[in-house]
Amino acid sequence: MSEAQERAWSELAPAYVIEAPRDIASTSIRPGSAIDPVEVWGREAPLIVEIGSGQGHAVVHAASSRPADDFLAIEVFRAGLARTMLDADRAGARNLRLVEANAPEVLEHLLPAASVAELWVFFPDPWHKKKHTKRRLVTADFALIAGGALRDGGMLRFATDWEDYALQMREVMSAASDFEPAFEGQWAPRFDGRVLTAFERKGARVGREIRDLAYRRATRT
Numbered sequence: 001m002s003e004a005q006e007r008a009w010s011e012l013a014p015a016y017v018i019e020a021p022r023d024i025a026s027t028s029i030r031p032g033s034a035i036d037p038v039e040v041w042g043r044e045a046p047l048i049v050e051i052g053s054g055q056g057h058a059v060v061h062a063a064s065s066r067p068a069d070d071f072l073a074i075e076v077f078r079a080g081l082a083r084t085m086l087d088a089d090r091a092g093a094r095n096l097r098l099v100e101a102n103a104p105e106v107l108e109h110l111l112p113a114a115s116v117a118e119l120w121v122f123f124p125d126p127w128h129k130k131k132h133t134k135r136r137l138v139t140a141d142f143a144l145i146a147g148g149a150l151r152d153g154g155m156l157r158f159a160t161d162w163e164d165y166a167l168q169m170r171e172v173m174s175a176a177s178d179f180e181p182a183f184e185g186q187w188a189p190r191f192d193g194r195v196l197t198a199f200e201r202k203g204a205r206v207g208r209e210i211r212d213l214a215y216r217r218a219t220r221t
């Protein structure tokens, strides 16, 4: 991290970063470490979670423009989290918390079951080379874990600039019994709450089409 980012981390982390109990890896979450959102955010409010928040552009914008909701940014890239805290502090966003951890473990072990109102996955790493596609985040296991974290009727939103990843997302989610599509036709309309990030700009610049997908968590029986 740069010196400014190091400074941001030590000054702002106490207010923004959730210190999670770890398992073996430094970005893991120890099973059985569920937080109480009311205690962490100091109130009861819909919780919106962004996975792979990068520099934090989308989540900081959302947190500062939706003060009635609470936000959690999950990211493994520490410099991105430092940038996010600096911008959140500048924007006066007090309804945002960050966790430096592997997202599926956060959903499974840090957040209580059925506690999330919306889950956002915008421009996840594409791993577009054939030998790497198995590293992609959006798989059947991910859908199962996301279904556990989302409350009934909660939304799972994706955006990607890689066509074959968009197709994979749609295939995975069509087979996921906890979810139903929240759009008609091939793709969801662009989500209003999604600000333009560097990744989207880069994809669009090289001529890749941006696709949104949205799924609703079915009611538990």
Ligand SMILES: C[S@@+](CC[C@H](N)C(=O)[O-])C[C@H]1O[C@@H](n2cnc3c(N)ncnc32)[C@H](O)[C@@H]1O
Binding pocket: 051, 052, 053, 054, 055, 074, 075, 076, 077, 080, 101, 102, 103, 104, 122, 123, 124, 125, 126, 137, 197, 198, 199, 200
């Ligand atoms: C391509 S970037 C997109 C960032 C941001 N969503 C945007 O649109 O600007 C993907 C981000 O996901 C993060 N990431 C990848 N795997 C992750 C995981 N398992 N848990 C948390 N974050 C992850 C990466 O560190 C990276 O910052």
